[in-house]
Amino acid sequence: MSEAANKGPLSPELLARMNAYWRAANYLSVGQIYLKDNPLLERPLTLDDVKPRLLGHWGTTPGLNFLYVHWNRLIRERDLNMLYIIGPGHGGPGLVANTYLEGSYSEIYPHIEQNKDGIKRLFRQFSWPYGIPSHVAPETPGSIHEGGELGYSLVHAYGAAFDNPNLIVACVVGDGEAETGPLATSWHSNKFLNPATDGAVLPILHLNGYKIANPTVLARIPHAELESLMRGYGYEPFTLEGDDPEVMHQQAAAVFDTMLDRIAAIQKAAREGGSTERPAWPMLIMRTPKGWTGPKFVDGKPVENTWRAHQVPFAELREKPEHMRLLEEWMRSYKPEELFDEKGAFLAELAEIAPKGRRRMGMNAHANGGLLLQPLKMPNFRDFAVKIEGRGQSDVESTRVLGQMLHGVMEANKAHKNFRVFGPDETASNRLGDTITGTGKAWMAQTLPVDENLSETGRVMEVLSEHMCQGWLEGYLLTGRHGFFSCYEAFIHIIDSMVNQHAKWLKVTRGIPWRKPIASLNYLLSSLVWRQDHNGFSHQDPGFIDHLMNKKADVVRIYLPPDANTLLSVADHCLRSKHYINLIVAGKQPAPQWLSIDEAVAHCTTGLGAWKWASNDDGNPDVVMGCCGDVPTLEALAAVCLLRKLAPDLKVRVVNVVDLMALQQPSEHPHGLPDEDYDQLFPPSTPTVFAFHGYPWLIHRLTYRRHNHDQLHVRGYKEEGTTTTPFDMCVLNNIDRYQLALDAIKRVPRLAAQADAAEQWYSESIQRHRLYVAENGDDLPEIKDWRWTQG
Ligand SMILES: Cc1ncc(C[n+]2csc(CCOP(=O)(O)OP(=O)(O)O)c2C)c(N)n1
Numbered sequence: 001m002s003e004a005a006n007k008g009p010l011s012p013e014l015l016a017r018m019n020a021y022w023r024a025a026n027y028l029s030v031g032q033i034y035l036k037d038n039p040l041l042e043r044p045l046t047l048d049d050v051k052p053r054l055l056g057h058w059g060t061t062p063g064l065n066f067l068y069v070h071w072n073r074l075i076r077e078r079d080l081n082m083l084y085i086i087g088p089g090h091g092g093p094g095l096v097a098n099t100y101l102e103g104s105y106s107e108i109y110p111h112i113e114q115n116k117d118g119i120k121r122l123f124r125q126f127s128w129p130y131g132i133p134s135h136v137a138p139e140t141p142g143s144i145h146e147g148g149e150l151g152y153s154l155v156h157a158y159g160a161a162f163d164n165p166n167l168i169v170a171c172v173v174g175d176g177e178a179e180t181g182p183l184a185t186s187w188h189s190n191k192f193l194n195p196a197t198d199g200a201v202l203p204i205l206h207l208n209g210y211k212i213a214n215p216t217v218l219a220r221i222p223h224a225e226l227e228s229l230m231r232g233y234g235y236e237p238f239t240l241e242g243d244d245p246e247v248m249h250q251q252a253a254a255v256f257d258t259m260l261d262r263i264a265a266i267q268k269a270a271r272e273g274g275s276t277e278r279p280a281w282p283m284l285i286m287r288t289p290k291g292w293t294g295p296k297f298v299d300g301k302p303v304e305n306t307w308r309a310h311q312v313p314f315a316e317l318r319e320k321p322e323h324m325r326l327l328e329e330w331m332r333s334y335k336p337e338e339l340f341d342e343k344g345a346f347l348a349e350l351a352e353i354a355p356k357g358r359r360r361m362g363m364n365a366h367a368n369g370g371l372l373l374q375p376l377k378m379p380n381f382r383d384f385a386v387k388i389e390g391r392g393q394s395d396v397e398s399t400r401v402l403g404q405m406l407h408g409v410m411e412a413n414k415a416h417k418n419f420r421v422f423g424p425d426e427t428a429s430n431r432l433g434d435t436i437t438g439t440g441k442a443w444m445a446q447t448l449p450v451d452e453n454l455s456e457t458g459r460v461m462e463v464l465s466e467h468m469c470q471g472w473l474e475g476y477l478l479t480g481r482h483g484f485f486s487c488y489e490a491f492i493h494i495i496d497s498m499v500n501q502h503a504k505w506l507k508v509t510r511g512i513p514w515r516k517p518i519a520s521l522n523y524l525l526s527s528l529v530w531r532q533d534h535n536g537f538s539h540q541d542p543g544f545i546d547h548l549m550n551k552k553a554d555v556v557r558i559y560l561p562p563d564a565n566t567l568l569s570v571a572d573h574c575l576r577s578k579h580y581i582n583l584i585v586a587g588k589q590p591a592p593q594w595l596s597i598d599e600a601v602a603h604c605t606t607g608l609g610a611w612k613w614a615s616n617d618d619g620n621p622d623v624v625m626g627c628c629g630d631v632p633t634l635e636a637l638a639a640v641c642l643l644r645k646l647a648p649d650l651k652v653r654v655v656n657v658v659d660l661m662a663l664q665q666p667s668e669h670p671h672g673l674p675d676e677d678y679d680q681l682f683p684p685s686t687p688t689v690f691a692f693h694g695y696p697w698l699i700h701r702l703t704y705r706r707h708n709h710d711q712l713h714v715r716g717y718k719e720e721g722t723t724t725t726p727f728d729m730c731v732l733n734n735i736d737r738y739q740l741a742l743d744a745i746k747r748v749p750r751l752a753a754q755a756d757a758a759e760q761w762y763s764e765s766i767q768r769h770r771l772y773v774a775e776n777g778d779d780l781p782e783i784k785d786w787r788w789t790q791g
């Protein structure tokens with residue numbers, strides 16, 4: 001043992017055991033990538049032992065394994081409650097290997113026994129058809145972060161740490177991952193983490209120098225510059241650098257002891273000393289070779305410590321016998337005979353290094369949030385209901401009413417600290433300001449007298465990064481808590497890709513019995529496409545609905561409540577639900593209110609239905625006026641009023657849709673309305689004019705197999721926008737009341753004789769509107785002051 005290896009907190013005996021533990025994890029990682037048989041190399045390797053398809057990532061794995069054994073020591077010595085989040089999730093073999101060595105893997109998957117057969121199955125299943133994925137997938141014990149799409153590790157770590165004061169979240173950030181936008185901004189999460197009431201995040205920047213095929217930016221700037229960057233982000237950077245395992249174990253143990261002491265001191269100062277200063281949390285820059293301990297050269301080219309180590313360091317075992325020798329040599333370098341007994345069990349004196357029970361990172365309950373999930377205490381949403389005195393006769397900002405209810409939710413769950421509201425600087429703008437009045441907005445950075453409602457204990461999380469809002473919320477939900485995310489409709493697209501990943505996680509975990517359901521991810525989209533009076537075109541995009549529609553039916557729910565009471569009912573339902581992604585689209589502008597709270601509940605329960613009070617069809621309509629979304633509903637009802645004048649004997653049925661998925665057939669979505677009921681609402685041969693909040697083709701897509709589809713005529717947003725009046729936005733997209741009324745007349749055969757006159761009326765109406773808007777900069781009084789009238 002070198003002199004340097006003798007210096008440090010580890011006794012020679014513990015150092016040797018920790019190094020052996022690491023060798024075992026590395027051995028099992030390589031075995032997963034390459035082997036399907038001969039798991040302990042009891043005989044020389046042959047081609048029959050090797051998988052036909054070599055799929056996996058080696059480069060990042062030894063670094064992850066190195067950290068795991070160190071966390072194990074620290075957890076035991078300090079009785080830590082620790083979660084391990086791996087940014088480069090392609091290091092899956094390492095996490096599988098370690099959860100196997102600590103015993104949690106075999107407990108969850110008993111067929112992966114602690115013996116030779118178990119190791120053989122462990123190897124074989126990896127990257128094998130219908131086996132396990134190569135990433136830190138939902139199937140991997142201890143994981144809340146798949147890491148397939150890079151960039152979200154740190155933000156997930158912080159989400160997990162909020163309101164978990166006893167949790168330490170160790171988070172490995174890949175140096176390539178660190179180049180992504182979401183990760184680059186995630187460092188700022190430390191301005192929102194309260195050392196008194198939240199847990200700690202321990203970031204490790206895994207500076208192995210390379211990505212798939214390139215060096216990383218952070219590895220090729222001077223070390224001082226990198227340290228300054230981290231200091232600039234508000235951290236206290238520590239460095240661990242080298243490649244001699246024994247020396248590195250000692251240095252790692254020393255640096256981690258210091259870092260954990262720092263964390264303990266920060267927490268003590270805040271919890272016992274009352275310090276409210278934003279601390280400089282420790283973080284580690286770990287500079288180790290990519291593919292550490294792997295083959296140094298293959299075919300004469302350097303592999304260890306290069307990008308060539310990223311995936312499988314060498315293949316072509318059939319074609320190149322020397323590769324087979326290289327594999328055997330590499331695997332034997334870990335000395336498996338010193339790690340496993342003759343039956344294939346991991347040696348007891350090594351296994352001892354791992355913590356026990358729920359302290360094992362593979363068994364930490366926070367990584368299986370559903371185990372810890374407490375249902376939200378819900379106030380009675382009816383207490384927040386809007387009184388309806390005459391249909392549509394008074395205007396209310398629907399989302400403001402929702403804000404009052406969410407405030408009630410916050411108050412009811414204050415003691416549990418398990419509910420937060422997230423938004424990119426738009427909570428007040430989206431009229432959810434009441435959520436802020438209780439606890440304020442989380443903020444650990446400087447405050448000035450001019451600031452309002454910033455608080456170290458705020459439960460509203462505002463940061464101008466949709467990525468961070470989404471990532472924090474995901475981390476918060478995945479560890480068993482609840483949340484609500486409000487966002488401008490157009491800009492929610494920024495997290496399209498993140499929601500894809502979360503939807504995948506929900507889909508897969510639904511099928512994993514030991515994973516318990518977590519709270520749903522709830523979105524409110526406001527500041528909608530139709531009401532961007534001054535913001536204009538850049539702020540107009542209802543396409544997130546289309547995006548979510550592509551996800552699995554058992555994961556996604558989409559609601560477009562037309563008024564405040566339906567919004568309350570929908571939100572209550574969403575907050576109680578589990579394991580969904582709920583999208584609520586509702587406007588924040590003053591708008592007419594249609595349904596009493598009892599009617600709203602009944603309407604939302606079926607998800608869609610005829611509004612009898614707005615219809616005059618006596619069960620046999622000439623035309624159905626469908627509507628979905630608050631502005632389209634308003635325009636549809638206004639069109640009905642116009643039709644009463646233009647064609648008084650026309651029998652019109654108004655059908656409003658709250659639950660978009662109800663339009664699909666039950667075979668496509670569990671909320672789908674049975675065909676018989678659908679045909680009752682939309683009779684197969686009756687023309688239907690449908691005003692939709694979003695892109696019109698979506699309604700066709702949802703209903704293409706319905707009997708009335710040939711009769712369905714949809715109006716929606718067709719990418720016409722500019723800075724103009726609210727009603728002109730409707731006109732530009734042909735979803736305005738004049739257009740809808742004209743559509744109805746043109747589609748009812750018995751009104752054919754009226755069609756020309758109606759066209760004329762339409763042109764004149766639009767002309768009048770255009771001239772007025774151009775002249776006055778505002779909508780016509782008859783539009784602005786319009787009210788629903790009966791009959
Ligand atoms: C957002 C995203 N872009 C691209 C990829 C493809 N990809 C997979 S691994 C990788 C390189 C990662 O490098 P680094 O973060 O340094 O991880 P490590 O070196 O530890 O493997 C890339 C680009 C991805 N997984 N996610």
Ligand SMILES: [Mg+2]
Nearest residue numbers: 175176210211
């Ligand atoms: Mg790297």
